Amino acid sequence: MRYLSTRGRTAPQSFADILLAGLAPDGGLFLPESWPQIPADEIAGFAGQRYADVAFAILKRFTGDSFTDAELREDIETAYSDFDAPDIAPLSQIGKGQYLLELFHGPTLAFKDIAMQVLGRLFARALAKKGGKATVVAATSGDTGSAAIAALGGLPNIDVFVMHPKGRVSEVQRRQMTTAPFANVHNIALEGTFDDAQSIVKSLFADDAFAKRAHLTAVNSINFARIAAQAVYYFTATAKLGKSTFVVPTGNFGDVFAGEAAMRMGLPLHKLVVATNANDIVARALNEGLYESGHVHATLSPSMDIQVSSNFERALFEASGRDAAWTRGAMESFAVKRALKLPAELRARLRSRYDAGRADDAETLDLIARTFRETGRIVDPHTAVALRMAEKLDARLEDPIVVLSTAHPAKFPDAVARATGQKVPLPPRLAALYDGVERVTVLPHDLGTVRGFIEERLRPA
């Protein structure tokens, strides 16, 4: 299995190479040269299997000869050994034909653990085989940072720089990052938005000399290994329920694109519903045909406060018929104009698999309150955005409907308290969160300052 770039100017690479690189050198995102196909009878057989076994069956199609079966198995087993649900991603029925797919049972209580726990182990293994060191730089809207720290903290030869927008993540999210006790973890609170942080990360990668000197790499959802690992729960849920509609709270488009990946591997599903908060760039692109970046609004679902959805590039590349020249031109023009008009035919292809809509903060609070009143269940604000979308689009969605529940409500206590008057206790694994000492450096929204900060902390070659 080899990987190519959506922008067409990178030679094909192995899984280990793209795992360690993150972003393609031509600025594009990696995708497999062709999608591995999983036969229908194998998918049906997933119903009775352990999550880790399904993950192995799917991931080994992507890893090629980068790891032995024994290595891949070992890393998947340990990755999922610290989840507090035996099913890893359990389904719970919340209404007629409606289910929550609970993705928050990992160490940091958000769905990013599911992919990051595997990625961290494979990453360390690939790096040990190759030799050398790596500097992970991640922009986070809240949950990527803590998931990356939980997966990479304390590993040899890896430094981790995590940049979050100052004051725009919840206190629980911030403390999960800043109280991590690892010497190889460096937290930056950037004076700006998530998109400012993401754009600094992109500029650092674009600075060839620096990127080479620092051995820069990315483990956010632009890293294809994340997408591959996230495709797994679309398979496990479908094996149990049959062909379904998936409603996905969306920011950077990684989680929902993992659903497209699953479809392209042969998984039958009705539709993928993109649910955004007020930062609705992708919903507008799908509904109106203009992919246009505006100002970031701070919302109650901060992990989706994004106006540039990096992984949308993968969906555009696929919908263009894998036209790398078109994708490169479109993305380069978008970088300058902050707007891209989608050709009608391409949008029609996207619409054949995606439906989309948005929910604002008032709807989010109302949904959390009603769900609590009607079912006794407390959901987090990101899950609520998706639940609201399932409700709004109800008439046109085919059953069963699976709503991805991406975070534990205890991560967002303020929103939950406003909606329900309830205080969700922190699960035992986060009990010590408020005792830990915070380690974080506030930096201005300035590329040179951030680069200097990283440079000063790099390991000697």
Ligand SMILES: *Cc1c(COP(=O)(O)O)cnc(C)c1O
């Ligand atoms: C990251 C995140 C999302 C959005 O996922 P994307 O892959 O960026 O679309 C949704 N909910 C929560 C809780 C998250 O942490």
